[in-house]
Amino acid sequence: DTEVTQTPKHLVMGMTNKKSLKCEQHMGHRAMYWYKQKAKKPPELMFVYSYEKLSINESVPSRFSPECPNSSLLNLHLHALQPEDSALYLCASSQDPRGWGDSYEQYFGPGTRLTVT
């Protein structure tokens, strides 16, 4: 079962709000990712967690704060966002960042559609 779940499906927040996006997988995957996708654009990598440690931060503004409480969960904490941060936020996981080939195949959750007003 290649399932990644994300909550909430939709989120509307004001620029002064604090909210969190959640992602969960029970496939035993050891790498988890956050992507941002704007309309008609491809996903852009934001963060990578490898064995629960942050391994890549693609120069993401500090108003986005990732957290990996355990190997199955990934959170993205949001604070003081701007309207241009409105996008689809996708979580993905892959089997083993220390492996090779198929172990890098990423499986995506359905995403959280975020609107910042």
Add this chain to the structure above:
Amino acid sequence: RKEVEQDPGPFNVPEGATVAFNCTYSNSASQSFFWYRQDCRKEPKLLMSVYSSGNEDGRFTAQLNRASQYISLLIRDSKLSDSATYLCVVSDYGQNFVFGPGTRLSVLP
């Protein structure tokens, strides 16, 4: 130059046609290559990994040419359900993933 480039599209083809997608990448250190499809307002779904020896899955065939830094995807006997955006994805050692801009395919009845 963008890291990953794809045919701009869109491709509009009749049912049953064969369609080919091309992708080039600039980072010669890239190690892993994938094709994903993405339906409108949905998440990307893995279509297939791409290996140096080439690989086939039913109507889909992927090829990799490391020397030319080129990846291709061939869809034979296209179906209406193949209509989607096809994304080429390139990775180093399973950490940094770069998506191409995607090529939209519409299969027409």
